[in-house]
Amino acid sequence: MTETQTAPTNPAETSTTINLDGVDVPFQEGETIYEISERHRKEVPTLCYDDRLEAFGSCRLCVVEVEGLRNPVASCTTKATEGMVVRTKTEPIEKHRKTLMELVVSENTGGEKRNGQIDVDPLRGLKSQELSLLADRYDVDGTRFAGKTSGTTNIQDDNPFILRDYDKCISCYRCVRVCAEREGDYAISVMNRGFHTQITTEFENDLKDSACTFCGQCVQTCPTGALADKKAMRDVDTPGEIQKTRSICPYCGVGCSVDILSKGEKIVGIHPAMDGPANVGALCIKGQYAFDFVQHPDRLKTPLVRKDGQLVEASWDEALDRAAAGFVKAKKDHGRHSVYAIASGRAPHESSYTLQKFIRAGFATNHVDNCSRA
Secondary structure, eight states: OOOTTTTOTTTTSOEEEEEEEEEEOOTTTTTTTTHHHHTTTTTOOOSSSTTTTTOOOSSTTTEEETTTOOOETTTTOOOOOOOOOOEEEEEHHHHHHHHHHHHHHHHHHTTTOOSSSOOOOOOOTTTHHHHHHHHTTTTTOOOTOOOOOOOOTTTTOOOOSSEEOOOGOOOOHHHHHHHHHHHOOOOEEEESSSGEEEEEEGGOOOOTTTTOOEEEEEEEHOSSSEEEEEHTTTTSSSSOOEEEEEOSSSSSOEEEEEEEEEEEEEEEEEEOOOTTTTTTTTOOHHHHHHGGGEEEEEEEEHOOEEEEEEEEOOOOOHHHHHHHHHHHHHHHHHOOOGGOOOTTSOOOOOHHHHHHHHHHHSSSSOEEEEETOO
């Protein structure tokens, strides 16, 4: 399309528009240029942006040209106005972004050249590839401004879940903001300025001695892998490609959506689903890290029934028949009130409904409860 052409719009939509890269596009009051650009699939880079958080505008990679303004503006914090003319990708803007990336990468790597890219294993976290992908896109390796770096690593923190590798930190503050804005924990903060900037806890304690609940949100929003999933990192050298399988967390009835990471038949980690309707990317410590039970060597893989005082393996048909016979015998020998059911707090609503229906309709009793009842 040329600059005079207009993108087709729904007549029911508002007539308020901006000109985005030569095309008139509608927007809603209060939307930022970045949000509009994302909706129209413009490749506007950013490192400090997480759409679940308040826009921060610190990395300046998302700058765009706005006609009539002398300097580029951060698209994530600039609200759109009627008739605004915006250009998201021009030669000066791309040069500006490349220079910013060279500065960021030099601070992150100390100018160490790593085959033209920054190597970060995807098992470190959901967003851990963002910096390395942008470094590849702009063909920067941190050598142009090689020199002093910021962030002092704290890999000595002996908590079992989160690796604090601050040598990779770029001070985007996404970890600090997600802890405060999404979790309300305020467990981590920022101290000092410039090259002495450091992500820290109160009194510089280890995470286990802070207000941290180990929800993993800081890990999953980190764009560099400076914060990493220790449990997932155990399988960096495990052979096989990482596969993602969408599922539901089994630990309570909320129904948080998760992406299960696996290599072959082995589960190696959990990523929160950012589009999960119940959790929108949030998880608790159990949903994020407590998956070892799935492949634990002590986990039962077949039903057991008691024969001659010993538990022995059985088929599902035999086990279910034995259970049904036990219910019938209890009711016959001791009456309908001898049967009592407790639903698991980990069960989804459908399972809890089925259990109470089984007790009420099958035994004509209300002796049913739930282990998570308050």
